[in-house]
Amino acid sequence: MLTAAHLHKSYGDLVAVDDVSIEIQRGELYGLLGPNGAGKSTTINMISGALPADQGDIVIDDLSDPSRPGTRRRIGVSPQALAIYEEMTGAENVQFFGRLYGLSGRRLKERVKWALDFVGLKERATDRAKAYSGGMKRRLNMACALVHEPKVLLFDEPTVGVDPQSRNMIFEKIEELRDSGCTILYTTHYMEEAERLCDRVAIIDHGKILALDTVDNLIRAHGGDSLVRIELVNPPDDPGTVPGDVDGVSVRIQTSEPVDVINDLRKRGIQYKSINIDRADLAAVFLNLTGRNLRD
Amino acid sequence: MIPVLVLAFKDLKLIYRDKFGLFWLLVFPLLMALFFGSIFSGMGGSGGRSAMPVAIVDQDQTDFSKAFVDHLDSSTAVRVLRPGADSARLLVRKGKAVAFLIVKPGFGSWQRMFSGDTATTLITGMDPSRQAESGYLRGLIMEAWFAQLQGLFGNASNRRALISKTLESIESRDTPSDQARALKNFLGPLDTFLAQSDTGVLKSQSAGTGGLTKGPRIAREEIFREQAGPRSSWEITFPQAILWALIGCSAAFAITVVNERTRGTLMRLRLAPITRGHILAGKGAACFLTAVLVCLFLITFAKLIFGVRTPDVLSLALAIVCTAVCFTGLMMFISVMGKTEQAVAGAGWAILLVFSMTGGGMVPLMIMPKWMVTISHFSPVKWGIYSLEGAIWRGFSAGEMLLPLAVLTGIGLVAFTLGVMIFRKTD
Numbered sequence: 001m002l003t004a005a006h007l008h009k010s011y012g013d014l015v016a017v018d019d020v021s022i023e024i025q026r027g028e029l030y031g032l033l034g035p036n037g038a039g040k041s042t043t044i045n046m047i048s049g050a051l052p053a054d055q056g057d058i059v060i061d062d063l064s065d066p067s068r069p070g071t072r073r074r075i076g077v078s079p080q081a082l083a084i085y086e087e088m089t090g091a092e093n094v095q096f097f098g099r100l101y102g103l104s105g106r107r108l109k110e111r112v113k114w115a116l117d118f119v120g121l122k123e124r125a126t127d128r129a130k131a132y133s134g135g136m137k138r139r140l141n142m143a144c145a146l147v148h149e150p151k152v153l154l155f156d157e158p159t160v161g162v163d164p165q166s167r168n169m170i171f172e173k174i175e176e177l178r179d180s181g182c183t184i185l186y187t188t189h190y191m192e193e194a195e196r197l198c199d200r201v202a203i204i205d206h207g208k209i210l211a212l213d214t215v216d217n218l219i220r221a222h223g224g225d226s227l228v229r230i231e232l233v234n235p236p237d238d239p240g241t242v243p244g245d246v247d248g249v250s251v252r253i254q255t256s257e258p259v260d261v262i263n264d265l266r267k268r269g270i271q272y273k274s275i276n277i278d279r280a281d282l283a284a285v286f287l288n289l290t291g292r293n294l295r296d
Numbered sequence: 297m298i299p300v301l302v303l304a305f306k307d308l309k310l311i312y313r314d315k316f317g318l319f320w321l322l323v324f325p326l327l328m329a330l331f332f333g334s335i336f337s338g339m340g341g342s343g344g345r346s347a348m349p350v351a352i353v354d355q356d357q358t359d360f361s362k363a364f365v366d367h368l369d370s371s372t373a374v375r376v377l378r379p380g381a382d383s384a385r386l387l388v389r390k391g392k393a394v395a396f397l398i399v400k401p402g403f404g405s406w407q408r409m410f411s412g413d414t415a416t417t418l419i420t421g422m423d424p425s426r427q428a429e430s431g432y433l434r435g436l437i438m439e440a441w442f443a444q445l446q447g448l449f450g451n452a453s454n455r456r457a458l459i460s461k462t463l464e465s466i467e468s469r470d471t472p473s474d475q476a477r478a479l480k481n482f483l484g485p486l487d488t489f490l491a492q493s494d495t496g497v498l499k500s501q502s503a504g505t506g507g508l509t510k511g512p513r514i515a516r517e518e519i520f521r522e523q524a525g526p527r528s529s530w531e532i533t534f535p536q537a538i539l540w541a542l543i544g545c546s547a548a549f550a551i552t553v554v555n556e557r558t559r560g561t562l563m564r565l566r567l568a569p570i571t572r573g574h575i576l577a578g579k580g581a582a583c584f585l586t587a588v589l590v591c592l593f594l595i596t597f598a599k600l601i602f603g604v605r606t607p608d609v610l611s612l613a614l615a616i617v618c619t620a621v622c623f624t625g626l627m628m629f630i631s632v633m634g635k636t637e638q639a640v641a642g643a644g645w646a647i648l649l650v651f652s653m654t655g656g657g658m659v660p661l662m663i664m665p666k667w668m669v670t671i672s673h674f675s676p677v678k679w680g681i682y683s684l685e686g687a688i689w690r691g692f693s694a695g696e697m698l699l700p701l702a703v704l705t706g707i708g709l710v711a712f713t714l715g716v717m718i719f720r721k722t723d
Contacts, residue, residue, distance in 0.1 A: 083563060085306070
């Protein structure tokens, strides 16, 4: 549904995107995870046609050149910045962008109504956007991207500055969109979002994609061992009988198979008060791949 | 075309909802016009209250007519100019005299006054729009005429000399015998009576002599004054106010362009299936429409409330359109002079204020020193005011309007093109 091959973009000596290739299947939710400045927005801007690529090809729904009006009609973009007019009402904002995408008359009315209802702003449709909370503005930003019923949706960090309640709602709506068959490219620097939402995640840093797979496969391949922390009932008489590092009643075990470790403890009859498993996550994947923390 | 209109309508909506912005677009220019209009209210051709310049041609050249003219000249309400007959009409046409007055031969003839001759002896000419001055002048003429009659009849020797002259002329002229006999029967005993009576008795009755006639017969001519100057200070301050409004309009829309950039809406517009040309044309159309609407509002206000003339509607419409084009172009150019609202606002107002200062936005062009008028040629504000004044009171012909209109359009197109080029480069 969306293919970007060997994208390259540089600003003078600074290489913003270096040979990035992305292929997203119809109905897939594809995540682009990386820290700020990794090249996520540049990539999304090239795919949306806002920024010409220095090199590379982009094909969306069998149409090349996203700067063409025909291709753009198939794309909906929810930009990182709140691209709405605060002096206009929610409905006027959605209506305005709907008109720019060629909607009019009854169809426009229906779509505006649907989009505002979808993002939960139906009741506040006639309020000016400046009166909205941060989360509501984000949802309005999203509604403006959805009004023309695009086949491909590009979400550029759609939860920046959003309260947990609104964030959760945005997640649910994005999942709904995916379930309805939309093809989604989602950029974020929050690994929790990528883990929850994305079918596949590409780890990007310094303009390059370092790894691409499902979340489980990425963790398995690059996340390293999980850490199992056990608090024993009594300190062991012989610390050598307990696997891992023993310090009094505390035991720490690095393992790729934490469930096997727990079963082994039971078999040996070692009694414990509590077990805590720190599973490897995408942050660990990023750390292992780049040597840096995702939030650095 | 539809995306341009959609974009323009959106901007109009945003401008309309920005109450503070509306103040600068509508209220501030209006206040400027009212303030300076009041200060300069003595300017222009309002006249009337100071001495009225009246061109008088005395073709009669009798003692009576000379005294009549001198009497008018002695009035503080009239300043008498004494040109030739043709020049008198020209002076009124050019606005250098409020009216002309031609004293025709026979005006001072005593026989005419008594014989009931209805021939016209005075011709006045005045712009028909100056009704108040017309009535006032007519009153002054009648006053002067009766004053001369009173002078004649108030003096006993004058009265007897007049009767004697009249009796002589009855003899020498072909007066019909019935009339001659009646006059002789009346004037002869009157002369005898005057010779014998106490002059004091008649003196006290002399005021009644006006009852002999209803005054001189006056013919009126309508002379349409050429628009050589502003009729009131409002005709100077409202074109200035319009230019202030357009300056505000330009600055406001220039800021909205950079606003779109900084707030991210420009990026969203660029992602829509429209071209960059649509976006810029939409912005230009909104600015142009706002400029035209603001001009129409101010002109209508000036016309309805202050009687500012709009004699040549087509020229005025062209002046408004070309000035709006010019300031739309300037808006586009100013919008790319910075990357933040503050930078664009600062640069915009700095440039536009200099244009306004040098172009007659603050000091009227007509009272500028010569060297400043030369500098003003480089300011679009000057050409804007000039074209509006040309349509309102300068009475420009189509040929004369062409220069300011061409300059305004030229500046607008060049500025818009430059703005678009820089916008493309920096986008």
